[in-house]
Amino acid sequence: MASFKVNGVERTLDVEPEMPLLWALRDELGLTGTKFGCGIASCGACTVHVNGMAVRSCVTPVSTVEGQEITTIEGLAMVAAGANPSAPALTAVQQAWIDHQVPQCGYCQAGMIMAVSALLASNPNPSAADVDSSITNVCRCGSYPRVRKAIRSLTA
């Protein structure tokens, strides 16, 4: 049995302790916003938050997140809004992604947004070098120039 909170909701799953969180989210809970990209923590498409920290869920066994708070792209805005009923439907990062038309195919962007959101939460004014060293996600469409612009708009 594995128990953890996903987007504010307590979940208990009858799965093996070594099952990666990615497949528990996708195949057991049907939360398909978190994407499978490489399976070896290289590309970042599967990035979720565990207690607010960016984690690559494809190599994170469910046993290591027992009792923790998981946030996925589906719950990002809701978790950020907390108890505030008038909070916008999207976070500032998500809105910046629309304003700068960042995604192309979009497949990597859930992971990209989760990674950037965690970075800005811990370091609201990252330098260009901070961004380069923290955001190592792969985007095959090459949205990097726009990711950079969107981050700059959030930190300026």
Add this chain to the structure above:
Amino acid sequence: MKISRRRFIVSTALVGGGVLIGYAATRPSRHRRANTELAQNGERYVTSFIKINPDNRVTIYVPHSEMGQGVHTSLSMMAADELDANWELVDIEQAPAIDLFANGDLVKGFAKEFGVPSFLEGLIGAAAFKVAEVMNLQITGGSSSVRYTGDVAMRTAGAAAREMLIACAAARWGVSATECTTALSHVQHNASGRSIAYGELAADAALLEPPEAPVLKTPDQWQIMGKAISRNDIPAKVDGTAPYGIDAHSEDMLYAAIQFAPVFGTKLVSVDGSAALARRGVKRVIELEDAVAVVADNYWRAKEALKLVNAVFETSEFDNVSSVDIFAGFDRSLAASAGDTDKEQGDAESAMATAADVIEGNYRVPFLAHAAMEPMNCTVHIQNGKADLWTSTQDALGIKGRVASIAGLPETAVNFHHSYLGGGFGRRLPFNWNVIDHATLIAMEFDVPVKTVLSREDDMQQDYYRPAVSSNFKAAFDGAGNVLAWHNRFTGPIQVPGASHIPYAIENQSIHVVDGPTHVPIAAWRSVDHSQQTFFTESFIDEIAHRAGKNPYQLRMELLQDHPRHRKVLEVAAAAAGYGNDLPEGRALGIAVQESFGSIVAEVAEVSLDANNRAVVHKVTCAIDCGRAINPDTVESQVESGIIFGLTAALYGEISIEKGRVAQNNFPDYEMVRMATSPEIEVHIVESGEALGGLGEPATPPIAAAVTNALYILTGQRVRELPIRKHDFARANSLAKV
């Protein structure tokens, strides 16, 4: 063949005696079929692609896949503008995978530009297709959506609909149609001040025959086209709700993991699946002709169990083939045969024999994988003589036909569920069907949905690759350093005719292609032949410039007197990049230009070496002439994308063959440009007003040569083999530091 904007069935003769049958957007029978098949609740279809609702909302059906190129928005802009629709009232929908929405205009466009493309020729011979069904495709590829489907079908449909709405309003008011105008989804009669919403006219308009030759707007009349309009697919891509093929999900779904024969073309001999079957959640171990699959109730369980399967595959003559052998074979072929003529002009051989000087350069590039971010996958649910199908594809109709033929079902029994594509780049085009075939065969064993997903390793090792090519060049000069002849022999096959041709005014040219068969499956890869050929030709023209003692930009300009569009993009890119100005210490600029898919692109790369002597690309300045920009923001993002895709290949990309199989496993050994290695990119759009050019691919070809041409200036080393990371620039860097 004359391409007409009129509505009727069009046909194109095929090489080999076949025929392509297509349609313009507003063929009457289709118009009527649209009404019976799709109209519900008082909705009326005015043409095949456009639906006008009584509430005055307009729905535009886009018959192309959205894989990040913004085509749903761009094509809708084209239809909506000609319709004079209010953009706020426009809904965009993916056209369903039924033959009503086959995008035959694309095929027509291809046929006009290139003759019939090779990937369609194959269809004639494919058992699953009859000749008459060749048009039964819904392809997204060839950077063609906007310039063909959009510029022909969508604009014509919009213009026809507008004329029909005017006719209805004029009849209702008893005035002449010429007195009526349109704006913001209304017909207006200015003399009487009357105005009526399109929605109120839709029912009447649906009864009219579409006009023979609707008049399209001139660019100065555009209201929507030419503006940077936000893409409609982006909101769902930032909140996690955008569906991709891999996201198909149901409670009773099963999941398949596959182990393929590692050497291409070999078959499965035997399987011991007992250990896998003992694992939790495992339902079946399925033997396929060239693979074994484990099906379980969770993908991870299937994948873990697959590791316990003991599968034996047959041995083959390719078991000891390596990339070294393949390139040695290319060299032998190039030495043994002059091959087939690709282009002959003047007498290059004689010019070579009498020249004052001849230079040579032998180039090669490796196989490349597509490595779309969404690993290849396909979900099939076969039950009661029907199939439901979910997969990210660049050809929904073709995939539907493929699954139907494998499952032994009529095509009408297959229900295709559209989704966004997590990247395509050619991998998801027709014939690259291994995953589709396997997924269908696996799903036939169950009556619940089965989702087959390739691991990243298998996605990389069971791809259809960008071909490896070797290309040998010679150039002849007179005593004054003028270039007299261009001599090129490269290994084929040719996938896009003309990619090896140069725009430069060199009097004598001899370009031949030599067969270079390998056992490695190949396919179109973003920009197809242009990705290899532009690296070769734009490098060798640089070699010619340096040998002639000329600035590479200046030499190109001199040899492009008859190509003003090439000159213009070179001029714009060079000026914006500060070409010829002083650069920071240790940096150099390289330049390259290429026309592909109807667009002409010049790129200037600013490059240095880091402390470890690795190439660093700081900035790429690009000028593109795509005729006109329908959505300038999408043009920019496609150019950024094309450059980074090409840069990844130039710096890192290599699929190598060892023991007959692909050596690379995952991203660490098939590295990608990431944030830290991604250059600043500046895009300049040159609006020449010429025919619309493609955008998905044309920015990819020039970047490799732009970077290696800069590296030559920086280091004196000519990079004739990609990827760049294999070259040692240590000596040059120590010189540069002195």
